Amino acid sequence: MGQNLKNNTLSKILDIKKLMNVDKSIETANGLPNECYTNEQYLEYERDKIFCDKWTVIGVGSSIPNAGDVKPYNLLGIPLMIVRDRDLNIRVFHNVCSHRGFKLIDKPCTLKNVIRCPYHSWSYDFIGNLVATPHIGGLNIHNSDQFKKNQSNLKEVRSKIWMDIIFVNINSNEIEFEEYINPLDQRWSKFINREDQKLLVYSKDHGSFDLEVKCNWKFAIENYCESYHLPTIHPELNKVSNINDHYHIQGLPNRFAGQGSEKYEQPVKGNNKFDTFKNWEKKSLKNSEYIALFPNVMIGLHLDHFYVFWLEPLATNKTKEHMQMYYVGDKSANGEELKELRKENARFWKDVMLEDISAIEGMQEGRGSPVYNGGNFSPVMDQPTHQFHKWVANSLLYR
Known part of the structure; x- marks a missing residue:
């Protein structure tokens, strides 16, 4: 049923028969139909089924060589950030604060201690842990028994480094x-x-x-x-x-x-x-x-x-x-x-x-x-x- 739903969604964008013609032997196959290069709805579908489902490249490690280096990346509307942690490992997170959904990083930078949200100053360490929640319990009360910080850490993206190339699998299903x-x-x-x-x-x-x-x-x-x-x-x-x-x-x-x-x-x-x-x-x-x-x-x-x-x-x-x-x-x-x-x-x-x-x-x-x-x-x-x-x-x- 899931496969049928997938193809029904795709069939609203392009002719499925044309797509199936691609998978024939090379002597009789056609290439991908025009919609795969020109249609905005198709691009949204492709983002999910190719760029989010597969191992996709978003940069190289040499672009963030030092601990605390952070670089934003936008994958067709999905805000991500690449971080070099204190152990010099590269991590990739969704570039969004767990509090009110504010985009954390706008441009490449080097941070000293934390990734701080510009909106309410909630802050995260370089492995994604939420470490500071200023005034969460009222003025000058920075913690609350009713709020568990470890449930609001940054959302990490599955990633690997090979030959300095940064690969991500956003949907974690590859x-x-x-x-x-x-x-x-x-x-x-x-x-x-x-x-x-x-x-x-x-x-x-x-x-x-x-x-x-x-x-x-x-x-x-x-x-x-x-x-x-x-x-x-x-x-x-x-x-x-x-x-x-x-x-x-x-x-x-x-x-x-x-x-x-x-x-x-x-x-x-x-x-x-x-x-x-x-x-x-x-x-x-x-x-x-x-x-x-x-x-x-x-x-x-x-x-x-x-x-x-x-x-x-x-x-x-x-x-x-x-x-x-x-x-x-x-x-x-x-x-x-x-x-x-x-x-x-x-x-x-x-x-x-x-x-x-x-x-x-x-x-x-x-x-x-x-x-x-x-x-x-x-x-x-x-x-x-x-x-x-x-x-x-x-x-x-x-x-």
Whole structure:
């Protein structure tokens, strides 16, 4: 009955048959229908069934490095806050006071002792406990026998950190994170094992940039998954690592997809190179891989650097893209002698991402066509993108 109710709700927004057409074999499947990119009601449904039900990325740990660092995040209207506690653990809470529902944190900040509500000064420690209730029993009476503080703590969100990426499962109904990430962890164990993961250091000087794009968040994932567009959208990149040097990645059980290259060349400036991962498989030194981990993070793994490119959905036709870059050890990540090389590497990736904007915004504009049926797929070139479409469709239709 619950499944029928779910599909009845969805059927008021779009044609269920169109959504089911996505889950056919790639030769006969259509892509997601237009409403999945243009309809406001659909976006509300998607927020609950994808962003709240799944392991979703809301930031990186390096953005709050110190105890007491707090950063707000708005997930399509749901106010959250990311907190670094005194033991340097990262926690995520609903960004709302338990008293009168006032939003606690408006902008990134560093707090000394407590998270204090600006409305009535109720205060919480960094693990979410309500520790102060000024005048709750009357003027200068700060406690009350009729009120139990431990029943009004902040509401913590289920969260995990992997490779500095902050994942949340707001509805607390997804599989354990270790099970979720294991297929990708296993795939990448030949490149970067758990010990090498600890060597990753965020670049403080040329380690981040943000882009706002006028398109639905899904287009960025679809585009990132495939190398089919390299000759037309990235002609300079295609000269170095062309479409024939790429291979598809389809991670079962359907949690990620993407592409890899067999022609990666380390950036060089003079005699300077970045340090490399120690346990990288020797026969794969030229390999790099570009994974979209569903729903909203794109990752680039190379012999000498790693990036996290995650998506913040803002509206049906607006997305903020966040890029963070990491290197092997502090010398490569922040050493003065490699500063120019980091600058060039960051500029290279920003140029690549800027080139993609014309493609993903063009697809958004095309979805205004009433005759477009979701499109078709190349059975050879579009397999990873079709996998993402199927994942979205199945996430909406089934649980």
